Amino acid sequence: MMSYKRYINFSLKGIMMSSLAVGSFLQTDEKVAKAEYEEGETPTFEEDGIIYITPEATKETGQKIFSDPNWITGLDNHATQQEVQQIQKLSASQYKDYDGNAYWAKDMKWAIDQGLITGYQNQKHPTQPAKGVGNWIDPYGNLTEYQMLNVMLRYKDGANFESAKTTMKDKTASNFAYVEYHLAKEHGIMTKGSTTNATPAKQQVTRGQMAQSLVSMHYGKEVTLKQAVDFMYANGLSTGVNASKGQTLDNFGANTKLARAHIVAFMGRYNDAVKAGTIKDTLNTGTSTGGISTPTPPVVNGGSSENPAPPSFEHTKYDYSNLRGELSTAKGFTQNGIKVSYKNHTYNTKSQAEYDQVVNYVNSRLKGKTFADIKSDLLDLESDLQVLDRLMNGELKVINDRTDPAYRSKENMTAKRYSLAYGDAINNGVSFETLSKFKAASAYVDGFTGGASTAWGPPESAYDFFIKNEIDCTSSAYAIQAVYDALGYNTAVVHSPSANHDYIIIELDGQWFSHSSELSLFNKSSVRNGDFIKFAPTQQVSQLSFIKIM
Structure with missing residues (x-):
């Protein structure tokens, strides 16, 4: 189903499909602005x-x-x-x-x-x-x-x-x-x-x-x-x-x-x-x-018994260097005869053995690694988030006049990119805290996906993606869902037969967004005839009443 052959480098820092990237980091470190000073006096x-x-x-x-x-x-x-x-x-x-x-x-x-x-x-x-x-x-x-x-x-x-x-x-x-x-x-x-x-x-x-x-x-x-x-x-x-x-x-x-x-x-x-x-x-x-026992990590990202919370991490407003993920192995639910840790999420695997291999593989790849362990552009993320913060609080306005000298500045290009990529989320009240963590999380996911397709097939699951190295939009979507589960996010995979495409939707501050090249509000008008969700998300299911859930 919906398969095509791709050759992508398989490595710890492999990239996920370009259509799923929110945008590359273009902003370099924000330099300390020089203060104005009286003539002859230098700060x-x-x-x-x-x-x-x-x-x-x-x-x-x-x-x-x-x-x-x-x-x-x-x-x-x-x-x-x-x-x-x-x-x-x-x-x-x-x-x-x-x-x-x-x-x-x-x-x-x-x-x-x-x-x-x-x-x-x-x-x-x-x-x-x-x-x-x-x-x-x-x-x-x-x-x-x-x-x-x-x-x-x-x-x-x-x-x-x-x-x-x-x-x-x-x-x-x-x-x-x-x-x-x-x-x-x-x-x-x-x-x-x-x-x-x-x-x-x-x-x-x-x-x-x-x-x-x-x-x-x-x-x-x-x-x-x-x-x-x-x-x-x-x-x-x-x-x-x-x-x-x-x-x-x-x-x-x-x-x-x-x-x-x-x-x-x-x-x-x-x-x-x-x-x-x-x-x-x-x-x-x-x-x-x-001899010291480890405290139970706090519940984050709406964590619940259905959607276990990921490991906690210390961070400041713009610094997510300690962000990390780990898939739970509790297996407190059963879906289609498969014991799973996140309610309904089998990642479209066909057996318990396939599911277990996916969990073990993902956790062996994560191994407690933080954002800083897998990304070399952390400082770009920090400066990007500072621009996003200023954009959201109204301090920074996007310049669209191409004749303006500041139009092509890195700050304006970053602001413009975020206004396009996150416009729906911003306009629908998603907080800066939520968006900043999502930006870091999406980059983290990006660092743990990728593979090498060595044969034609019908790639349909995270098992096909991670273990068999067979990639298409279906296997990629379920693989990405697994890593987002490790970070504590609530997601679902939408199947769209008429578009011959599958994609991830993600819940942020109680609202659903499709996660492709940008965050687009996912509602009734965005659903094509015949679209469906095979496995219900762990939470906020009632807000998806406009789409068929198998």
Whole structure:
């Protein structure tokens, strides 16, 4: 049925059929925009992407732009007491980029309310100056060691830290982070920089570095990376980057770099455990990662007993490097005599043996691999999602005038691509959070599909696609459905005899969309005469009453 011969490279990074790709990533890394400055005064650009500006540069009428890289207070080390008092009165909702629905919202509000951070107030956005002047927390900007220490020291000994800022301010002339490193040493907090070396203060922090700093703050002395990771797991501060792989040192992802939202999330969890009196002393009791049970991953993407949730993963708004999938092997349902894990989903296999081979094959290919493991263009994804975010919140408009110099800019081409590919989803109220994860998920699926057709046949199932390497739209659709199941999505395969074609539909925020070169709203008008679904989706079946389900 509907078969044709194709020769496609079969590899871990093989591509899925081009008609199923949402669009290639064309956007390169978003460069830090240069701030406007007074004639003769030049802003400088440091490694962590924050713009450090000479004191009078980029000055707006009535606004002061400070010279030091202080995300925590937004002030330089020579600010007056009045300025400090004025800068600490905002609530979380007064920051333009505070997102009450974000995973970090609760912890960010707590950190702001406690005075651990105050962000950038009445200033240009630190990494995207084009956003203009306002109050910013820049949650997805790089987290530097300087910023991390400010949060930890304010949490550990805020009064002494503020006092030291005044009494030691002469020391900051040669090292802007002198106070932070001096007090960190007093409290036993592990750092890369020191009172004589400020270079690491401007560099982005990794998960491992943060864990050692946090745990050494708790104990007041140095700890090994393994000891720090044991503490993080045992006290529920982290579940690792892949819950299915267990709480191991390797699975902690020590080299993964952090954003600013991460530090408030980790500190918030730590504070909750301290206040609850549930902190476990792993350093002195000998608890190790091998003895810690793995928490049940949270249900995501509408996960249910019919559609098991995939492994959980930590991410920021634009960073999906830890996205991963795994097919459940629970087999809690029976369809056509085949025991399956996802209600109704046999992937059109003909026997239990074929189904089991598909599941085993897919899981052997996934093997806990994250988005970052299989895609080399992660940074393109992040910058793409920033454009999508601005497009959806109305900050960015697509330029269609070909005579406009900005028409062919990478930003406009990316925005134009998304307006076409995701227009139906955007116009029908699908959230940015849902679309951003779907974009990453579709790229992830893309990295785990592909094959080599070596013979004519009637390819009709994921078994034909993965095991027999026979490809057409039918076998491809069921193969892709299997990988989407591993990511927790609700899908179905539509058979269209009149078009001699089969394709995937996917549910996003309770609505169904056909998933081809773009997301198109799937409704009665999009169904051809005779179209049908062979296996009902696991959820939201009632919304498909307009099409025959076998």
